[in-house]
Amino acid sequence: MTALTRGSGRPNQWLRNLNAKIASIPMILTAVVIFLGGTIWTVVYSFTNSKLLPRLSFVGLDQYERLWAAPRWIISIQNLAVYGFFSLVFSLVIGFVLAALMDQKIRFENTFRTIMLYPFALSFIVTGLVWQWLLNPQFGIQSIVRSLGWTSFSFDPLYDADIVIYGILIAALWQGTGLVMCLMLAGLRGIDEDIWKAARVDGIPMWKTYVLIIIPMMRGVFITTLVIIASGIVKVYDLVVAQTSGGPGIASEVPAKYVYDYMFQAQNLGQGFAASTMMLITVAIIIVPWAYLEFGGGRKRG
Amino acid sequence: MKLRSLAGALAATVVLPFGLAQATDLEVTHWWTSGGEAAAVAELAKAFDATGNKWVDGAIAGSGGTARPIMISRITGGDPMGATQFNHGRQAEELVEAGLMRDLTDVATRENWKEIVKPASLLDSCTIEGKIYCAPVNIHSWQWLWLSNAAFKQAGVPVPKNWDEFVAAGPALEKAGIIPLAVGGQPWQAAGAFDVLMVAIAGKDVFEQVFAKKDEEVAAGPEIAKVFKAADDARRLSKGTNVQDWNQATNLVITGKAGGQIMGDWAQGEFQVAGQKAGVDYTCLPGLGVNEVISTGGDAFYFPLLEDEEKSKAQEVLASTLLNPKTQVAFNLKKGSLPVRGDVDLATANDCMKKGLEILAKGNVIQGTDQLLSADSQKQKEDLFSEFFANPSMTPEDAQKRFAEIIAAAD
Numbered sequence: 001m002t003a004l005t006r007g008s009g010r011p012n013q014w015l016r017n018l019n020a021k022i023a024s025i026p027m028i029l030t031a032v033v034i035f036l037g038g039t040i041w042t043v044v045y046s047f048t049n050s051k052l053l054p055r056l057s058f059v060g061l062d063q064y065e066r067l068w069a070a071p072r073w074i075i076s077i078q079n080l081a082v083y084g085f086f087s088l089v090f091s092l093v094i095g096f097v098l099a100a101l102m103d104q105k106i107r108f109e110n111t112f113r114t115i116m117l118y119p120f121a122l123s124f125i126v127t128g129l130v131w132q133w134l135l136n137p138q139f140g141i142q143s144i145v146r147s148l149g150w151t152s153f154s155f156d157p158l159y160d161a162d163i164v165i166y167g168i169l170i171a172a173l174w175q176g177t178g179l180v181m182c183l184m185l186a187g188l189r190g191i192d193e194d195i196w197k198a199a200r201v202d203g204i205p206m207w208k209t210y211v212l213i214i215i216p217m218m219r220g221v222f223i224t225t226l227v228i229i230a231s232g233i234v235k236v237y238d239l240v241v242a243q244t245s246g247g248p249g250i251a252s253e254v255p256a257k258y259v260y261d262y263m264f265q266a267q268n269l270g271q272g273f274a275a276s277t278m279m280l281i282t283v284a285i286i287i288v289p290w291a292y293l294e295f296g297g298g299r300k301r302g
Numbered sequence: 303m304k305l306r307s308l309a310g311a312l313a314a315t316v317v318l319p320f321g322l323a324q325a326t327d328l329e330v331t332h333w334w335t336s337g338g339e340a341a342a343v344a345e346l347a348k349a350f351d352a353t354g355n356k357w358v359d360g361a362i363a364g365s366g367g368t369a370r371p372i373m374i375s376r377i378t379g380g381d382p383m384g385a386t387q388f389n390h391g392r393q394a395e396e397l398v399e400a401g402l403m404r405d406l407t408d409v410a411t412r413e414n415w416k417e418i419v420k421p422a423s424l425l426d427s428c429t430i431e432g433k434i435y436c437a438p439v440n441i442h443s444w445q446w447l448w449l450s451n452a453a454f455k456q457a458g459v460p461v462p463k464n465w466d467e468f469v470a471a472g473p474a475l476e477k478a479g480i481i482p483l484a485v486g487g488q489p490w491q492a493a494g495a496f497d498v499l500m501v502a503i504a505g506k507d508v509f510e511q512v513f514a515k516k517d518e519e520v521a522a523g524p525e526i527a528k529v530f531k532a533a534d535d536a537r538r539l540s541k542g543t544n545v546q547d548w549n550q551a552t553n554l555v556i557t558g559k560a561g562g563q564i565m566g567d568w569a570q571g572e573f574q575v576a577g578q579k580a581g582v583d584y585t586c587l588p589g590l591g592v593n594e595v596i597s598t599g600g601d602a603f604y605f606p607l608l609e610d611e612e613k614s615k616a617q618e619v620l621a622s623t624l625l626n627p628k629t630q631v632a633f634n635l636k637k638g639s640l641p642v643r644g645d646v647d648l649a650t651a652n653d654c655m656k657k658g659l660e661i662l663a664k665g666n667v668i669q670g671t672d673q674l675l676s677a678d679s680q681k682q683k684e685d686l687f688s689e690f691f692a693n694p695s696m697t698p699e700d701a702q703k704r705f706a707e708i709i710a711a712a713d
Contacts, residue, residue, distance in 0.1 A: 051678065052396035053378065066711075071704075072685045137544070159544055161693055245546065247487045249692025250685055264371030266681030267396070 039280065046273035054269055063274035073275065076253045079165045083254070084233040087172050091229055092222075094173065095180025100210060102181065103188045113185070117178040124175070128242025131171035132158065135243075158244055161251035168236075168243055168252060176232065180225055187221030188214070223294060234283055255279050326616040328384030330603075331360035331376075333369035334637075336549040338571020342637035346439075349629040355616045358384075365548070367490065377402050382606030384613055385620055390427040390436055390602035391673035397604075398435050404605040404614070409621045410434040418625070420644040421598055421662075427673050428602060436602040437621045439630075440639035443596035443658060444566045444670065445498050447587040448573070452558040453480050464591030465502060465532070468562060472539045475561045482539035484560035485691060486551035489684035492691040495536060495564040496683075497671050500529045501597070502590035506668055513674040518710035522702065530698035530705075536564070537691050555584070564590070570638030570654055580653035588657050596661050599670020600639065679712040 049059045067073050098116060102109055119127065134140045137156040145153040157167030191214055199209040215222075237256035240246060246253045255275060263272030328350075334343045340361075347357035360383060362369035370393065373386050377397060388394045397403050410416070410425075419425045419438060428436035447468065454461045454471065457478040462468040472482040485491055501509050504525040511520045520526065543560065545551050552572045554560035563569065570586070578584055589595050603624055605617045623629055630641040635650060640658050648659065661667070671680065686708065690701045 051676075052374065053400055070682075070685075071689065245487070246489075247546075247688065247692060249689040251689075251692065261681065262678075264374070265367050265677070267374075267393075267677040268681075271678070 042273050043277050043280075046270060046277045048270050050269040050273070052267040052269070059270070063270045064278075066271065067274050067278065072250045072253055073255070073258055075250055076255045076258050079252060079254055080233070080236075082165050083169055083172070083236065084230075086166075086169055087176070087233055088226075088229055090169075090173055091176050091180045092225065094177045095225070096184050096215075098177065098181040099184035099188055102185055113182065116181050119175045120179045122175065124238040125242045127171050127175045128239045131167070131174070132243045135167050135170075159248060161248050164244060164248065164252040168239055171243060172232075172236070172239060176229065180229070183221055183225050183228075184218070187218040190221075191217060230287075234279065325354055325356050326612045327356045327358050328613060328616045328620060329358040329360050330385045330387075330620075331362060331369070331373050331383045332387035332601075333362050333364070333366050334387070335361050335363045336572060337575040338636065338638060339568065341575065342571065342633050345632040345636055346624065346629065349623050349626065349632070350620055353619050353623060355619060365488065365490075367488070377606050382608060384608070384617060385603045385605050387601055388436070388604055389599060389670070389672040390424065390438055391599065391670065392676050393672065394436070394604050395430065395676075398430050402607060403435050404607045404617065406434045406437065406605065406621055409437075409618050413622055413625065415625065418643045418645060420642070421665075421667055423598060423667075423669055423673070424600065424602075424642055427669075436604045437624045438600060438602045438642045439624050440600045440634055440637060441598050441642060441662070442566050442568060442600040442639045442670075443588075443598065444494050445501055445589045445596045446567055446569070446654075447498075447562055447564055447590045448552070448555055448569050449562040449585040449587065450555045450558045450560065451583055451585060453478075453555075453561045456480065456558065457561070461585050462587075462591070464587065465499075466592075468590075469532075469535050469539070471561070472535075480558070481542045481554065481560040482562070483536055484543050484545075484551040484554045484563040485536070485540040486543065486548050487546040487688075487692075488548060489688035490680075491548055491551070491565070492687035493680070493684045494566070494671075495691075496529070496533050496687050497597075498564050498590065499532045499536065500526070501595050501668065502592040503529050503532050505593055506595050506666075509668055512709055513671055514669065516709050516712045518706050521709040522706035526705070527698070527702060530702045533687075533690065533701075534698045537694065540691060541694075567638050567640075567654070567658060570652075571636065574636075574638065574652075586654040586657065588654075588661060594661050595666045595668055596658060597670040598662075598667045599672045600642070675712060679708060682708045682711075 045054050045056075046063055047058050047060065048055065049057055049062070102112060106112070122130075135156065135158045137143065137154075137159065142153060142155045145155070157163045157170075195213060195217075196209070199213060204213075235256055236254055237260065240252055240254050240257055244252045246257060256279070259272045259275045259279070261272075262268050262275065266272075330346075332343060334340060343359070343361070347359060350357040362372055366389065370388070373383070373388075374397065376382060377386075378400075382402070394403065406428075415425060415434070416422075424438040424441065425434065428434050428438060447465070449461055449468075451461055453475065457471070457474045457480060459471045459474045462471055468482075475482045485495060497509075497513075500512070508520060508525045511517045512526065543551060543554070545554065548565060548569070549572055551560070551563055552565060552569045553576075555563045555569075556573060556576045556578060570580075573580070573584055580586060603621070605621065608614050608617070625643065627643065627646045630643060631646050631648060631650075634641045635648075635655075638655070640655065640662060641648070644663075648655065651659065675683070683705075686701065686704050690696050
């Protein structure tokens, strides 16, 4: 079908929908100049020794060598990997389970939905501060449990370098799962009632229906959710700043914070650009092949 | 907001001199937001308002690390303020080189800053290619150990007189449920504490070889190894300080929950606001009681190049107000720092400030690390020491190796 309309070979193809094309020029310009232009500018300057102000004196790969020799950068990458993996798995699983429960035609569904979605309305900074207090051993969860009589109880993830990233993960999940739940719920509502009826007639247990029929049917929703969660993972910054500001020591540093600190605090733009270029490459390696398969190859599937 | 209304109230009480009826608003940005600092900056505002102009306060909370990027992006982004604080030294170096800052040489020659500013290194730090670009307002020294007399009394040990006695008193303090050494979580605090230990234990010469000459062999050598050994002690003693900001850490000392803190003399402003008296409620040991040397870094005001002539004139007035003897005394007494000119009367200075002035008079001074190292090297050092202080499994030997690498790469 697509091939047919495309291959009609009419010479004025560029002039079709002219109004729409003219209207989209500002957006195209924005995308090319700001996004693409900014990206190229950043990559070019990452090969220079720019300090406080950008200047074009090239030093080859020096900035990258220094970056990969910096323990703080290595820790940032490891943290991002741990945080990314768990937040992807947990927000999808928890979000889907909540949505499935919500889909059982329960009473007060609206109320529950609002409660679950509410954290998403808060900014990361607020979320971070709330959880900083909750996880603070002096007046948070630990002190409450201790005041109930269990005096040896210890729960202070934000002050333990080995598990601090999980403390941040808790806050991120608290904030993010509500949105995932809503997306999933919308997906579930989009499934035809007849499918359920057919499954019931065939005597397939409910969990099996979900796993084998419903989830494969919700492919589109899952992909949208995945993109939203993944982009949130790479740019995580404010949550860390609000909860731990990278501490204890450098145990909860993340790449975005490295970029900011070196660009502005250390007045070393070159180093910050090198780090942000690495972030871009990481994202590109993961996203580009996948996006190509998903969207670029779509025509063949259709 | 509170500060602004405070400055406003102060302005209202000042009688404007005649002649200068034309008031110009000048926005001044700085990161002085703790209790003692706010009181000190109100003195500057008062003095400037008395000249018939208006000090518009632009305080940015969250210490220099947060404030500097905001200031720099405002200057480079074309929305400069009237004047801004930096630590004099290398922080504003590139802004000056890019021609974004105002040359103050005229004001400086007219008022003879070369003669009055002591030590001369302060003005040298403001000078780039023979021109003066900043007005130093105070001398801040890092090399102090602040001790809570009450904490040592509670632990039943005498108040230490030097670092070794302090380390020895550690177990007794811990037994009494007191954190021996308060070190806040902000990275610059750990890095600063290390620099202080270096001057105290390895001495002035080694400090200069490492930070001024960037000699990596000395940085990797046995003298510095001793300093890392001491830093290891400090790390052990600081365990359990679960606070971030420096003034929260100082507050632990003020309330007797911690035995001591290695912090610059700006901590003194906090003791004063809390109504404590030097020598009675708290004790100060310059150079950790080992090596009485103080660094002469500090704060300075830089003036971005403005097009508005009225404002440029007001900038000149502000520059000369800042170095006025009266302003110097009023400001520095509140701030806990030392004045930049040797000819002012500090009869009202307390014990600790007098100790500082004595050391200054003897000439036992070094340059501050902000003057010697670029912001980039400072940041790398901060990363290293914040990791070192938080991670007990990092050995002093490993840390020293990385320290030597940073020094080798420093420019």
